Amino acid sequence: MDRFIIHNLFGIEGFNIAWYGVIIGCGMILATAVATWRAKKAGYKTDVIIDFVLFAIPIAIICARIYYVIFEWDYYSQDLMSVFAIREGGLAIYGGVIGGIATAIGFCKVHKFPILKLMDFAMPSLLLGQIIGRWGNFVNQEAYGNLITNPDLQFFPYGVYIDDLQEWHQATFFYESFANLILFILMMLLVRKVSKDGWMLVMYLTGYGAIRFVIEGFRADSLYLMPGVRVSQLLSAVLIGIGIGIGWGIRSGRLRSREYHGSYLLNSDEKSGEAQ
Template structure:
């Protein structure tokens, strides 16, 4: 069975472990921030824009991811309130993290008077890259998988992945092949990343790149949630994430169409995050 702990008893302290999931998520964050910094500089902004944003976004995203998960598992957490803050025991959701990140963007935009849509556009490619990498944490944890694969001809990676033992919430999966939905989503995210990097050089309005992210990621997540067998449910037969995917697709599409119809010019920004701002001050 896969050991999901990379380092046991760090510094000799019993129980102080570092999980592979955490390492993979950290790698996704670092890669995503690096790409966002690259995108910011390409647009004429400094790395400080992303540093200031991440100071806000990291804690808010973690809190948002946990609140989202707890809210839709309230039947359990209402009986075990002491577990609500136990993030180290697992239980976070990417949509909650995205909401937390958007809140951080709103705060920074208002505080520093930086165009909100432009900030979201800068972050969108890095966000989807981080998600693509982070999904491999599900492989280590043997979670977020799809239907059981009974056809021996389909029992191979990357179509399927072998699960040694995992509780789905309704049944125990033991020594079975299941659809490798974590891999499907990771590859889909990389495809969306390529789309965003191309579109970012053509988009005419602030916020359009992020809107395209909502559409691209939303379509892929809707498909993935339809074949996963362990997921939060809004009501029987409707996963929460699948419903939210529909909402995100609609928001993205409406925004792009509205911007095209209004054809409003982008806001001029010459503030502290511009690369030549300090030169002007000097």
């Protein structure tokens, strides 16, 4: 299919709107809507999510670009201006995740909002955005896996046909999207049963870390730290370790949210209005 939904917008030659951008945008909107709904249901103003997202999205995009450029520096060092040609592609989800979490830490410090509570609102939504966003890889025919030579296995969703290569490859973008959907469902089921803040962060770090570690092993376009060492697998292992550590801290009581009495709390009148 055509990777652009609109060609030459406003009559400007080359100013195209890509399906990838539209899909990512839809993922962001839906993810934000779910997070605001959950925050309001928990007794907080939707402003806490909106204010956070206004900073988190641009910072996450910048970090996703920086992450990609760092590990593809041999290419970008030949033309430094190409570093800013983000419309040509080149974003890494882990860079975005790191940028988003760093923004959350700064946001919570400034507004004195419990970081674990904000993470519990954000993590399922982040995962939902990734579930949707991976379908942008389908349109762009990227993030695919190993070559499939067996004709009996040349079917979707096990494989995907890559037009430029005239070959069937493993549909790793779909594997990750589907596995993330299962994890998202588990998180939404568990969120009602946990009393301590932070478990959604633990589930994301350990669950997505494990999913990405396994699926990255099938990818044909991985970023490498050195021969044989895939960057995403190494980072996945680190995130799993951090998630386990945070989980131990929450369970032992060493990590817990402080009582919040700030401006993002819904007052009694607003709560009664919601009930009506």
